[in-house]
Amino acid sequence: MSDNPPMEAYRYPDGSITYPGHPVGPGGEEPVGTVDLSDYTATVLTWTKSTATPPGVRQPNTLAIVEFDVDGEPVRAIGQVTGEDEVDIGDEVRPVYCEELREPGAGIREPASQEWDGYRFEPL
Amino acid sequence: MDRVAIIGASMTQFGQRDAWIRELLAEAGQAALADADVSPDEIEHLYVSNMASGEFEGQTGVPNALAHDLAAMPAYTARIDQTSSSGGAGVYAAWQSVASGASDMTMLVGGEKMTHRSTAEATDVIASLTHPVEYKHGVTLPSFAGLTARLYLDTYDAPRESLGKVAVKNHKNGVDNPHAQFRKEVDLDTVLDSPVVADPLRLYDFCPITDGSAALVFCPESVAREYTDDYAVISGIGGATDTHVVHERADPTTMGGVVNSSEIAYEMADLEPDDIEVAELHDMFTILEFLQSEDLGFFEKGEGWKAVDEGVTDRDGDLPINTSGGLKSKGHPLGASGVAQVYEIYKQLIGDAGKRQVDADVGLACNVGGFGNCVTTTIMESR
Numbered sequence: 001m002s003d004n005p006p007m008e009a010y011r012y013p014d015g016s017i018t019y020p021g022h023p024v025g026p027g028g029e030e031p032v033g034t035v036d037l038s039d040y041t042a043t044v045l046t047w048t049k050s051t052a053t054p055p056g057v058r059q060p061n062t063l064a065i066v067e068f069d070v071d072g073e074p075v076r077a078i079g080q081v082t083g084e085d086e087v088d089i090g091d092e093v094r095p096v097y098c099e100e101l102r103e104p105g106a107g108i109r110e111p112a113s114q115e116w117d118g119y120r121f122e123p124l
Numbered sequence: 125m126d127r128v129a130i131i132g133a134s135m136t137q138f139g140q141r142d143a144w145i146r147e148l149l150a151e152a153g154q155a156a157l158a159d160a161d162v163s164p165d166e167i168e169h170l171y172v173s174n175m176a177s178g179e180f181e182g183q184t185g186v187p188n189a190l191a192h193d194l195a196a197m198p199a200y201t202a203r204i205d206q207t208s209s210s211g212g213a214g215v216y217a218a219w220q221s222v223a224s225g226a227s228d229m230t231m232l233v234g235g236e237k238m239t240h241r242s243t244a245e246a247t248d249v250i251a252s253l254t255h256p257v258e259y260k261h262g263v264t265l266p267s268f269a270g271l272t273a274r275l276y277l278d279t280y281d282a283p284r285e286s287l288g289k290v291a292v293k294n295h296k297n298g299v300d301n302p303h304a305q306f307r308k309e310v311d312l313d314t315v316l317d318s319p320v321v322a323d324p325l326r327l328y329d330f331c332p333i334t335d336g337s338a339a340l341v342f343c344p345e346s347v348a349r350e351y352t353d354d355y356a357v358i359s360g361i362g363g364a365t366d367t368h369v370v371h372e373r374a375d376p377t378t379m380g381g382v383v384n385s386s387e388i389a390y391e392m393a394d395l396e397p398d399d400i401e402v403a404e405l406h407d408m409f410t411i412l413e414f415l416q417s418e419d420l421g422f423f424e425k426g427e428g429w430k431a432v433d434e435g436v437t438d439r440d441g442d443l444p445i446n447t448s449g450g451l452k453s454k455g456h457p458l459g460a461s462g463v464a465q466v467y468e469i470y471k472q473l474i475g476d477a478g479k480r481q482v483d484a485d486v487g488l489a490c491n492v493g494g495f496g497n498c499v500t501t502t503i504m505e506s507r
Contacts, residue, residue, distance in 0.1 A: 018372060020257045046278070046376070048270030049323040050262070054248035057262030065271055065371045076371040078271075080261050089278055101260045107248045108179060114256035 004097040006036035007119045009075055017075045019068075035070055037077065038095045038119060042066035045076065047087050056106025060084060064121055066093055082122040095119035127357040128222045129348035130504070131341050132160020133467045136235075138336035138455035139305040145177045145186060145237040148337040150193040152460075153233045156339035157194070161351060162229060164196040169227040173204045173214030173234035174459035179249045181237055190233060200227075204459075207253045208408065210234065211338070211462020212491025212500030216363050218342045219502075228347055234463035235337030246333050250458070253494050255369045266330060268370055268495040269409035270322025276377050276411060277324065280426035284324055288315035289432050290410040291328045291452055297439055298449025300479035303464075305334050305455030329410040334455030338463040340470070345507075353507075356473040359486075360395065360503035362388025366496050377426075381499035382419035382490060389488075389501040390421075397421030400503070401484035402472050403443065404465035406492035407450040413437075416490050417445065420501070439482060447472065447480045462491030466502055473506040 010021030010031035017035055024030060047064040062081040067074050081087055082096055098120050104111035134155030136148060143151065149172060157164060172187040183189075187201035206213035211234040218232040238246050251264045277284060292312055298304040310328060318327035348355045364384035367373055373380065390396060397420060405420075407413040414428035422443060423431050431437050437445035448454050448468040451461055469487035471477040485506045492499050 018369075020255065020369065046271045046275035048267050048274060048325075049320070050264065050267040050270065051319070051323075052243060052247065052264075052266060052321050053262050054244050054251055054264060061262045061267070063261060063263060063267050063271065065376065078258060078261060078263060078371045089274070102262050107259075108252050109259060114260065116260050118257070118260055 004038065005117065007038040007095050009035045009037050011035055015073060017070055017073050019075055019077045037068050037075065040068045040070060041092050041094045041124065042068045042121065044087050044089055044091045044093060046089060047081065049086060054107055056103030062086065066121055079118065080120045082120045085123065087123050092124045093121035094124055096122045126344040126346050127359065128219050128342055129345045129355045129357050130470050131343060131348045131351050131355045132156050132162065133340050133470050134159055135303050135338035135464050135467050136336050137303055138334050138457060140239045141335040143335070145181055145183050145235060146189050146193060148235045148237060148335060149186060149190045149233045152235065152337035152339040153190060153194050153231065156231060156341050160341040162341055164194045166229045167196045167199045167231050169221040169230040170196055170199040170201045171204055171214050171217050171230070171232045173210040173232065173463055174236060175205055175207050175210050176249050176458065177237065180241060206498045207493035208458050209462055209491045209493030209498045209500055210459040211465070212502065213363065215462060215466055215502055216361055216500050218340065219358050219361050222342050222344055228343055230342040231339060232342065232463060233337060233339040234460040236457035236459045237335050238333045238457060239335050243333060258369065265495060266322045266409065269411055270325045272376055273325050273411040276414060279377060280429065282429040285312060285316065286429035286433050287329055287410040288312050290407060290413045291315045293432065293438060294407060294446050294450040294452040297447050297480065298453025301449045301454055304449045304453050305332055306453045325409065331408050331451040331456040334457040336455060336457035336460050338460045338467050340463060340466060354474040355507055356470050356504050357507060358502060359505045360389035360393025361500065362386060362392065363500045364388070365498050368497060370495050377415060379415050379419050379492070379496035379499065381496050382416050382492070382501070385499045385501040386420045389503045393503040395486065395503060399486055400443065400488045402447060402469065402482050402487045403445050404448060404468050404489045405445055405450065406490055407446060407452045408456055410452070412492065413445065420488070420490060439480065444482045447477065447482060462500065465489035465491055469504050473504055
């Protein structure tokens with residue numbers, strides 16, 4: 001079992017799952033559980049390679065929106081793609097933990113206001 | 125019911141300006157009052173559309189500063205921040221203030237001072253609207269555009285060149301706008317060969333960073349007639365939101381805020397998309413002109429690129445879009461942009477758009493905040 005923190009999505013009473021979680025889900029109800037998306041692989045829905053990145057962000061920064069299939073329920077997430085490799089729509093990826101996705105404090109957001117670790121997506 | 129009229133308007137030169145936010149707002153405000161022939165002490169409500177004067181410049185409290193600089197005290201003031209759609213939200217607030225009967229003379233001034241910041245810094249200020257799970261990955265508004273453009277081109281089998289044609293069209297329109305940041309045509313090869321910013325989008329697919337301000341004067345139509353014969357009315361207006369987390373939308377190529385805000389505006393105006401004769405859309409990125417033109421009901425889903433390709437949205441086409449040059453050519457001083465969109469429609473409807481003039485009695489402005497997170501759609505008609 002990994003020591004890394006989970007890539008935590010919330011599950012709601014109507015069966016829907018969101019990443020990130022919200023106090024109230026799409027159906028208007030509070031969450032009833034969590035799902036660790038790092039246990040799943042995902043499919044690339046779309047991607048971009050950003051060359052004009054803000055302070056504290058790697059350059060270039062390849063990003064993808066991916067879709068997980070959690071027991072038949074689709075769940076989307078956005079994140080960096082590992083390395084500088086390009087990916088293609090439809091590629092399969094897996095989440096890979098990263099301790100620091102961008103440099104806290106380099107940008108405008110207060111460093112203590114949010115977490116800076118998370119999961120990148122590695123093409124399989 | 126007494127309709128809400130616009131009786132005066134102004135916009136400053138957009139671009140890289142020496143003036144700071146207070147000066148930009150005052151410049152547009154004074155010019156709008158002069159255009160409407162309204163004295164400052166007649167202003168009952170004064171709204172300022174501005175996203176981030178505190179973050180960009182360290183100047184907060186801009187509505188009160190403007191009231192003082194214009195000698196408009198004791199007018200009620202408020203700042204309207206709805207990110208890139210602050211201008212549209214300001215139009216909504218100004219319309220509400222008159223429609224509700226709370227004010228018989230309202231002025232809206234939108235403005236932003238940005239160019240003293242580097243592109244990276246300005247991009248980060250704007251990206252601060254994103255959710256923490258987006259921000260920590262370095263997601264920016266341009267990267268949302270790249271992600272969406274790739275999906276759109278793939279889903280609807282649209283050629284990359286079609287996005288470039290939006291930039292070519294809007295730059296061509298901007299040549300005739302004396303207030304535009306860029307008054308220079310670009311050809312398709314220049315757009316397609318420009319540096320990659322967020323693949324597949326390139327430099328010319330993006331609006332510039334801009335300083336500028338624009339202003340409008342609102343009053344009941346019954347009052348408008350006392351001032352001028354040249355006014356336009358707001359016949360429909362709607363505001364709506366979509367998800368904060370962009371990837372949670374069921375269809376990333378559809379902007380729910382545009383769909384929902386326009387439905388409200390069409391119903392209020394008792395009009396259909398086919399009735400619109402000129403439109404200003406929020407082309408912060410070329411892909412946004414496709415998405416909005418479809419989500420406003422002008423074209424079927426996935427067909428917006430064909431309309432640009434066939435010249436339908438040219439100035440002399442069946443539905444001219446962004447006769448001002450759009451954000452793409454005119455520039456995008458965040459809080460001013462939605463106000464400047466309505467300025468352009470107002471000028472078109474009163475027949476004062478100069479070389480940009482088209483034959484139109486009904487116009488629409490769609491102002492988008494975030495990546496479709498907040499939207500205001502305004503429909504206007506000539507008197």
